[in-house]
Every structure is written in C-alpha cells, then in structure tokens.
Amino acid sequence: MDLKGKSFLKLLDFDAEEIEFLIDSAMDFKEKKKKGISHEIHKGKNIALIFEKTSTRTRCSFEVAAYDLGMHVTYLDPSGSQIGKKESIADTARVLGRIYDGIEYRGFGQEIVEELSNYAGVPVWNGLTNEAHPTQVIADLMTIKEHFGHLKGLKVCYMGDARYNMGNSLMVGCAKMGIDFTACAPQKYFPDEKLIEICKTEAEKSGASLKFETDPKKGPKNADVVYTDVWVSMGEPEEVWKERIEELSPYQVNKKVMDIAGKSAVFMHCLPSFHDHKTQIGEQIGKMFNMDSMEVTDDVFESEKSIVFQEAENRMHTIKAIMAATL
Numbered sequence: 001m002d003l004k005g006k007s008f009l010k011l012l013d014f015d016a017e018e019i020e021f022l023i024d025s026a027m028d029f030k031e032k033k034k035k036g037i038s039h040e041i042h043k044g045k046n047i048a049l050i051f052e053k054t055s056t057r058t059r060c061s062f063e064v065a066a067y068d069l070g071m072h073v074t075y076l077d078p079s080g081s082q083i084g085k086k087e088s089i090a091d092t093a094r095v096l097g098r099i100y101d102g103i104e105y106r107g108f109g110q111e112i113v114e115e116l117s118n119y120a121g122v123p124v125w126n127g128l129t130n131e132a133h134p135t136q137v138i139a140d141l142m143t144i145k146e147h148f149g150h151l152k153g154l155k156v157c158y159m160g161d162a163r164y165n166m167g168n169s170l171m172v173g174c175a176k177m178g179i180d181f182t183a184c185a186p187q188k189y190f191p192d193e194k195l196i197e198i199c200k201t202e203a204e205k206s207g208a209s210l211k212f213e214t215d216p217k218k219g220p221k222n223a224d225v226v227y228t229d230v231w232v233s234m235g236e237p238e239e240v241w242k243e244r245i246e247e248l249s250p251y252q253v254n255k256k257v258m259d260i261a262g263k264s265a266v267f268m269h270c271l272p273s274f275h276d277h278k279t280q281i282g283e284q285i286g287k288m289f290n291m292d293s294m295e296v297t298d299d300v301f302e303s304e305k306s307i308v309f310q311e312a313e314n315r316m317h318t319i320k321a322i323m324a325a326t327l
Contacts, residue, residue, distance in 0.1 A: 003325040007117040007124040010110070010132045011172045012198065016206060019176055023142045026314065026321035033068065033317070040070030042327050045101040049075045050083060050116075051127070052107030057271060057315050058127045058135070062104055065320035074100070084112070093119035102327055105129075123326040125319075130233075133165040135322065136270050137173040139314040143307060144179075144225060146314075147266060152178035152207070157223035157261065159216070159251045160295055161189045161244070166229045166270055168195055171210065175199040178206035184219025186247050187212075216251050223261040227268045228253045228295045238285075245289050253296040258305060267296070267306045275301035 001021040011019065032039050049062055054077065066073045083092045089112055096103055097120035105113045106127030117124040126134055145151050156174050158167055162183040168191050174181035181203075183190055190196070190212050203210050213219040220226050228251075231244040258265060274294035277283040286292065293301075300306065 004327070005123060006326050008134060008322050008326060009113055009117055009124065009126045011134045011137060011169055011176060016176050019138065019141065022138055022318065022321045022325060023145060025325060026142050026318040029320045030317040039068060041324060043070030045071045045327060047071055047073055047102040047104065048096050048100045049073060049104045050081060050106065051076065052078050053128065054078070055106060057312055058106055061316040061319045062127065065316050065323060068320060069324055089115045090119045097121040102323060125322060128165060131165055131168060133169045135315065135319050136166065137169040138318040138322065139311060140170065140268060141173055141177060142314045142318050143268065143311040147307060148224065154224045155180040155222060156225040156227060157182045157184055157220040159184050159219065159226060159228045159253050159257065160248050161185060161229065161231055162191050163189055164233050167191050170227060171199050175202035175208050175210065176206060178208045180209045182211040182213055182219050182223070184213045184216055185251055187214055216257065217260060220257050220261040223265055225266055225268055226253055226257060226261050229270055230274060231295055241285055253300055255297065255299060258300055265305065267300055267308070268311055269296060269308045271308060271312055273301060
C-alpha cells in the first residue's frame, strides 16, 4: 500500500483498504513496541507539531511515535508560531515545508489544515479540527478490531452531541468499514445533513447502515460499542453547559444504557471525560448543576466494559502507522 507523500486530513480521503492497512500496520508497530523491537525506519527526519489547541494524548502520541521512528520533533504551542497572525497559513506552510519532512496541525477550522497541506509540499496530519478528528477514529477502529477480532457487521452507538469532529469522523469511519452506526441524540445534535448523505453512499458500498435515533432507550439497543464524548467541545464557552446539560442528560451513558446495549457491549470515549469531580471543570460544573458526572457515569467509566485506556494508548500506535506510511 503506497501512501507516501499523502496528507492525512480526513477519513473521506481514504478507502476501506487503506484504512485497514493503517490499522493492521498499527497493530504490527504495537507488537514491536511491546517486544522491544526497534523500528527507526525514518531515522533523521524532522516533524513540526502545530498546536493551536493543546492536548495530552495527541501531543504525547505524536512525540513518542516520532521518537520511536527515529525522528526529531519541534512542538509549537498556541504562542509558539505566528500562523494566521503575523504570517499567513500559506506562507507558514511553505516555510515549514522546506524545513520539516511532515507537519501536524491541531486547532480550529478544517480549511486551515487543508490549506497547510495545499502549500507545504510535505505530508500534513490532522490532529483535530472543529470538523474532523481522523487520527482518533483510526485508533478507535483499531481498538474495536483488537477487542472483537473484526470490524464489519458490528454496531456502534454514539450517544450525545454528534455534530462535531468526533460524531462526524466516527460516522465516516463506520460507513467506510461496514460498521452499523447510530447517532442517539436530540435531532438538533445529529451530524450535518450533507455529510450524512455522503456517508450513506459509503455505507451502501460497505454494507453498513446509518441510523439517527432520538429515543435513548432505542439507540443503544444491541450495540457492540457505546461511544460518547464531552458535551461541550474545545473552544466553546462554558455558558453553553446549562443548555447542553438540559438537552443531553437523557443521553448520558450509564448502567441502564449499557444494559440496553447488552452483555458483550463495551464503552469507549476519546477523553478527557467528566465522569467524576476530580478535575477543576468537573468539580465546578458538577456543583453548579448538582451532578456527580456528565456524559458518562463513573461506574461505567471504571467498569470492565470500559476500554478507554486501551483506546488512548492506541492513539500512539495508529499515529505512528500514519506517519510511517505517509513519509
């Protein structure tokens, strides 16, 4: 599978065979990592990580993956570059593309990472935009395949706000890979209609189904995977919490939801999660609205059904596979 020189901006740019290749490659890298087998296949190369939105998992995954491949890393935090401020995105791309072998971007609009790719002349990887989170979904698909042994024919139910990057990208990934996808939320929280139509075409090719359910008692029924994300996305003001809590509380993933899904169902979350009061925001919002947890209850998050930390680890292995293939 030849992906050399190709950017990784959104899953719609890749077919099922390419996605499967990246997942299997990540599994191979994971096995090598566990066995202590060196795989410095890109020794001496350099990459730049542009983070307009900070992250624990994404930064650590890119850095460790790069080091394991033998590469050097420059991390640019929100104050570490002039992208879009004193220097245009196109100019930034053309400068960094002459210095680095690859560029990661994590930040705001999808158009930014697309423009970086258009001008950089080297592979650009999307670490997260408002519209897409493709590296996360490759890790999710890898984790699901590890747990169940296959992807095609499984059922994934996404509970909560499915309008943004995680709901969008998970729907695309499922449609591409033959996984039945259900978004369970109030109708206003469903993914964009245009993207739904595109995914319906992909689902027809793969044999998947797409469903959009407003009843939290029906959505997760017989699901193999119950997935959720925080109710307020990065960059949104805290003032929206009241509205989100009122409208999304019925879609909280709790023991009742997991019981509806069934005995073999697992729980997934891209993290971070407000499942208790052990964070500043979790404590603040919890006290304000008299809630012990938000999008998922602590008993589900900490249960044997939860595979969120296996999922988090797999960010590194899949990002390694993406960089290795495209460089």
